[in-house]
Amino acid sequence: MNIGNSGTLGRWVTARHMALAGYITKIIMIETGLTYKQVRRLYQDLERDGYTLERKSRTFRGGATLIHSHTSKIQASLLMQLYFNIGGKPCCGL
Structure with missing residues (x-):
């Protein structure tokens, strides 16, 4: 991994x-x-190091059209982080 x-x-x-x-x-x-x-x-590096990853590659496509602007991306990210911080589990592959 080249990390610069x-x-x-x-x-x-x-x-x-x-x-x-x-x-x-x-x-x-x-x-x-x-x-x-x-x-x-x-992902390859993590799997080689023995970690198990549960990826759900198709789950983003349905919601992709809901987030168009940069502001919407930031708001969605903040809401996901807030939910996670208060004890929520990532859902729908997030």
């Missing part, structure tokens, strides 16, 4: 935590700015 400078390292760490928490690929890409290929590589 410290800003990039932070994105990789965030992506790793999100992958282990069960977030879907598209959400990880939106939140971290990593490419699809980079996230797939992260």
Whole structure:
């Protein structure tokens, strides 16, 4: 894994935590700015290290049309994080 400078390292760490928490690929890409290929590589590295990942690749497509603007992406992300922080479990592959 090529992680570059410290800003990039932070994105990789965030992506790793999100992958282990069960977030879907598209959400990880939106939140971290990593490419699809980079996230797939992260999954391969985690699986090689012995982690079990439960990915649900198709669940994002239905809701993809609901989030159009940058502001909507931020609001959706904040709501998901708030729900998770108060004890909710990721649902629908998120």
